Amino acid sequence: MIQITDIYKSFHVKDKKTRSKMRIEAVRGISLTVKPGEIYGLLGPNGAGKSTTLRMIAGLMVPDAGTIEVCGIDSTREPERARATIGYLSTDLSVYNRFTPRELLKLFGEFQGVDAAVAERRGLHLLERLHMAEFADVKMEGFSGGQKQKVSIARALLHDPKVVIFDEPTTGLDVLTAKTVLDLLGIMKAEGRSVIVSTHVMPMVEAICDRVGIIFEGTLHGDASPREILDRRGVRTLDEVFFQLVAEKERGVA
Numbered sequence: 001m002i003q004i005t006d007i008y009k010s011f012h013v014k015d016k017k018t019r020s021k022m023r024i025e026a027v028r029g030i031s032l033t034v035k036p037g038e039i040y041g042l043l044g045p046n047g048a049g050k051s052t053t054l055r056m057i058a059g060l061m062v063p064d065a066g067t068i069e070v071c072g073i074d075s076t077r078e079p080e081r082a083r084a085t086i087g088y089l090s091t092d093l094s095v096y097n098r099f100t101p102r103e104l105l106k107l108f109g110e111f112q113g114v115d116a117a118v119a120e121r122r123g124l125h126l127l128e129r130l131h132m133a134e135f136a137d138v139k140m141e142g143f144s145g146g147q148k149q150k151v152s153i154a155r156a157l158l159h160d161p162k163v164v165i166f167d168e169p170t171t172g173l174d175v176l177t178a179k180t181v182l183d184l185l186g187i188m189k190a191e192g193r194s195v196i197v198s199t200h201v202m203p204m205v206e207a208i209c210d211r212v213g214i215i216f217e218g219t220l221h222g223d224a225s226p227r228e229i230l231d232r233r234g235v236r237t238l239d240e241v242f243f244q245l246v247a248e249k250e251r252g253v254a
């Protein structure tokens with residue numbers, strides 16, 4: 001279970017040329033809940049605040065205000081305990097090229113305190129599900145982006161987390177590889193895990209998400225099933241919802 005209440009996050013950045021300081025309000029009062037056995041899709045244009053929100057839920061960044069509970073643990077107060085329940089996939093694909101998937105998973109199993117035999121068995125099982133078992137002992141330096149993504153996914157799920165947080169899991173993947181990843185997310189849901197994914201890929205949202213939240217300039221719009229959002233706004237696609245939000249913003253009503 002994920003429960004976030006009214007979280008905020010700002011960044012202070014400096015313009016190198018003018019040397020002026022700017023405050024970016026990346027997340028402005030977001031609240032949402034993801035129940036066990038539910039897939040929540042976080043949608044939004046570039047820079048909307050999706051990754052910042054997911055990083056805060058994953059305990060990698062502290063919110064300026066608001067509360068985050070993961071499996072009943074306050075992740076701002078006990079980030080390490082909370083992290084043990086979370087499988088987090090970032091958009092950073094810098095897997096360790098010198099290693100094979102088997103070696104990498106062994107290493108991460110040790111980091112996570114997973115028993116070596118359990119990590120080996122679970123790691124190979126995940127690689128099989130991701131159609132990567134035959135590459136278990138191949139060095140990753142020559143891997144394609146999709147292959148690296150699949151190893152990163154196996155790494156994120158190695159410690160059997162109750163909560164799965166995937167930041168753009170299918171970006172850059174071909175349809176077949178994307179389907180493998182979506183099928184795995186379906187299995188995570190069926191196993192009763194709470195899953196939250198960010199994405200720009202609309203068909204993915206409609207296919208697998210029970211609920212969708214649309215982030216726009218750090219605030220959440222919507223938070224309903226994809227069908228309900230479309231019906232409420234009287235449109236046929238989630239892209240059209242974005243366009244409506246932009247138009248509302250320009251008119252000062254969003």
Ligand SMILES: Nc1ncnc2c1ncn2[C@@H]1O[C@H](COP(=O)(O)OP(=O)(O)OP(=O)(O)O)[C@@H](O)[C@H]1O
Pocket residue numbers: 011012013024025026044045046047048049050051052053
């Ligand atoms: N570490 C940081 N330092 C400064 N600004 C940041 C930092 N992280 C995010 N931001 C800013 O916060 C805003 C939200 O960024 P975020 O990465 O959360 O967006 P996003 O919705 O995930 O975008 P995308 O779809 O492009 O990945 C952006 O304006 C971004 O530049």
